[in-house]
Amino acid sequence: MATTGTAPKPRPLSPHLDIYRFTLTMAMSIVHRITGVGLYVGVLLLAWFLLALSGDARSYGTFAAFIRSFIGQIVLFGFTWSLFHHMLGGVRHALWDAGIGLDDPLRERLAQATAIGGFGLAVVAWIIGYAVR
Amino acid sequence: MSSFRTPLGRVRFLGSARLGAEDNWRMHLTSLALIPLSIAFVVIVLTLLHKDYNAARAEMGEPLPAVLMLLFVLTGIYHAELGMRSVIVDYVHGHGREWALIANTCAAVALGIACVYAVLRIGFV
Numbered sequence: 001m002a003t004t005g006t007a008p009k010p011r012p013l014s015p016h017l018d019i020y021r022f023t024l025t026m027a028m029s030i031v032h033r034i035t036g037v038g039l040y041v042g043v044l045l046l047a048w049f050l051l052a053l054s055g056d057a058r059s060y061g062t063f064a065a066f067i068r069s070f071i072g073q074i075v076l077f078g079f080t081w082s083l084f085h086h087m088l089g090g091v092r093h094a095l096w097d098a099g100i101g102l103d104d105p106l107r108e109r110l111a112q113a114t115a116i117g118g119f120g121l122a123v124v125a126w127i128i129g130y131a132v133r
Numbered sequence: 134m135s136s137f138r139t140p141l142g143r144v145r146f147l148g149s150a151r152l153g154a155e156d157n158w159r160m161h162l163t164s165l166a167l168i169p170l171s172i173a174f175v176v177i178v179l180t181l182l183h184k185d186y187n188a189a190r191a192e193m194g195e196p197l198p199a200v201l202m203l204l205f206v207l208t209g210i211y212h213a214e215l216g217m218r219s220v221i222v223d224y225v226h227g228h229g230r231e232w233a234l235i236a237n238t239c240a241a242v243a244l245g246i247a248c249v250y251a252v253l254r255i256g257f258v
Binding site: 033036040043044046047056057080083097128133 | 161168175183186190206217244250251252
């Protein structure tokens, strides 16, 4: 270390998130990560469901009461949406790996399709869930 | 000259571990498998939705839903563990990173064992 007493000049950093213009593909990249982490946490809910069902009617009743509550329904819809959004995001990544959809018009269309498709599939699953008994 | 270490000694263990390709391949493999498995999972949940405890338990204990659920849980948790690992490596720095990676692996194994135990118990008990 130099002993002259002057602080070392900070090294130049590569450009980071905050200097870029906001784009849809950027947002989809972030949402892909958020839904992925959300699904990880959602496995807790799945484990609770399976363990409750493996127990007795009382343990399943506790789970069913939670999932049918307002908060439970919001959490479950969030899980459904995350699952479909993350799935379509994965398909988009697979297309990119094949060299498809990296250029401007298709890239934007795929990002829009992921956003709309993920939400749409979640809504369709819920309509089926409520309609079919 | 402030260090007696050789240039080679200074850079050793600072580069790639050369194991990334394996994780990348497993990420792709599990993500591909999870497309049909996730759809199967949603269908299973939809069929159980309006059933009471006895009916839901009997349905879940059938061989096909049980095997599909086991495949979904194990593939999904493996995929989640790999994904969370890359999130940790990107955002957690210093010694917190090691603890976060340990917690990630432990949580994934614990959740996986819990889900597998539950599905087997539903099927056999």
